[in-house]
Amino acid sequence: MLSVTDSLLIVTDLDGSLLDHHSYSWQPAQRWLDKLNQYQQPVIICSSKTASEIVPLQQQLGLSDLPFISENGALTQIELPGQAQPLQRLGGADYHHICQTLDDLRQRYGYKFTGFADVTASDVALWTGLTPGAAALARQRQASESLIWRDTASRFTHFSQHLSLAGLTIVEGGRFWSVMGKESGKGAALRWLLTHYPDKQAPPPVTIGLGDGPNDVDMLQSVDYAIVIRGHSKSPVQLRHNPAPQVYYTQAQGPTGWSEGLDVFLAG
Ligand SMILES: [Mg+2]
Incomplete structure (x- = not known):
């Protein structure tokens, strides 16, 4: 011990x-x-x-x-x-680049997901139970995007392959998926x-x-x-x-x- x-x-x-x-x-x-x-x-x-x-x-x-x-x-x-x-x-990629890549993939393949960049602090407060002030701090992201996946499991596999080709990775947290640079x-x-x-x-x-x-x-x-x-x-x-x-x-x-x-x- x-x-x-x-x-x-x-x-x-x-x-x-x-x-x-x-x-x-x-x-x-x-x-x-x-x-x-x-x-x-x-x-x-x-x-x-x-x-x-x-x-x-x-x-x-x-x-x-x-x-x-x-x-x-x-x-x-x-x-x-x-x-x-x-x-x-x-680690690897900045927030603007990640959001741009996510937008490109959504437009090209029609993936359904909602990220923090797509919504307001009030929405994040509703999702998390945080106060609106704390939710605003949660949106001050520098190197990763949090998102809710709203598409099928098989489409998720393709989505993560597309992220990988773009030098990104996705991991599962308690509430959200998190997209960030592969070295992260x-x-x-x-x-x-x-x-x-x-x-x-x-x-x-x-x-x-x-x-x-x-x-x-x-x-x-x-x-x-x-x-x-x-x-x-x-x-x-x-x-x-x-x-x-x-x-x-x-x-x-x-x-x-x-x-x-x-x-x-x-x-x-
Ligand atoms: Mg946890």
């Missing part, structure tokens, strides 16, 4: 993991957040949310000044001490982050990952200890156990499952 005094790095998804899928509360995880904060263990957010959404959440969670991975790994940002500009990695993804973003943080000279920390969706699989496969939180998406998350991470599948959902998983791997 790990100890809170070990050199650790915790990487966590937000929606459906640290945050409740419906209420966005993290209350059941507060006990562990306080403990990790007390021992100065970094908790790195790794989410489909935008940077504009994550920065205020980091403050509320007491995780300011830590790196974060946003837009499903299409954007990674590390604050460097003494430097005005954070270190950024933008939570796992690729985490592997890049680990080469730049916390200290290249120090021995690497033991990594613990927490996530609930198919978009978390690559991230969970890239850590030493993976906590798969029981989720809401149609496809249940199943990890390869070889090569390991050590994996625990929680009984509880959301932040209660988040705490349940840490109770299993980490002595508090």
Whole structure:
């Protein structure tokens, strides 16, 4: 079992993991957040949310000044001490290019889907239960597009092949599909982050990952200890156990499952 005094790095998804899928509360995880904060263990957010959404959440969670991975790994940002500009990695494609490609495919092949760029903040608020203000932050995208697929499963296969030919990829989150550059993804973003943080000279920390969706699989496969939180998406998350991470599948959902998983791997 790990100890809170070990050199650790915790990487966590937000929606459906640290945050409740419906209420966005993290209350059941507060006990562990306080403990990790007390021992100065970094908790790195790794989410489909935008940077504009994550920065205020980091403050509320007491995780300011830590790196974060946003837009499903299409954007990674590390604050460097003494430097005005954070270190950024933008994975592959920018938002304008992605939306342009999606529009072209829709016009050529008649695919039916609705993306955040097609609607207003009020629509996003209705879909997500976010306040209109928070929904506006969710639309401030830099490197990925969220969409609802409204066409058939077989057309989806063709759609993803067309995206691939255009250098893009699509992954499933708790509520939406996410289209981004092929080099993006939570796992690729985490592997890049680990080469730049916390200290290249120090021995690497033991990594613990927490996530609930198919978009978390690559991230969970890239850590030493993976906590798969029981989720809401149609496809249940199943990890390869070889090569390991050590994996625990929680009984509880959301932040209660988040705490349940840490109770299993980490002595508090
Ligand atoms: Mg999730």
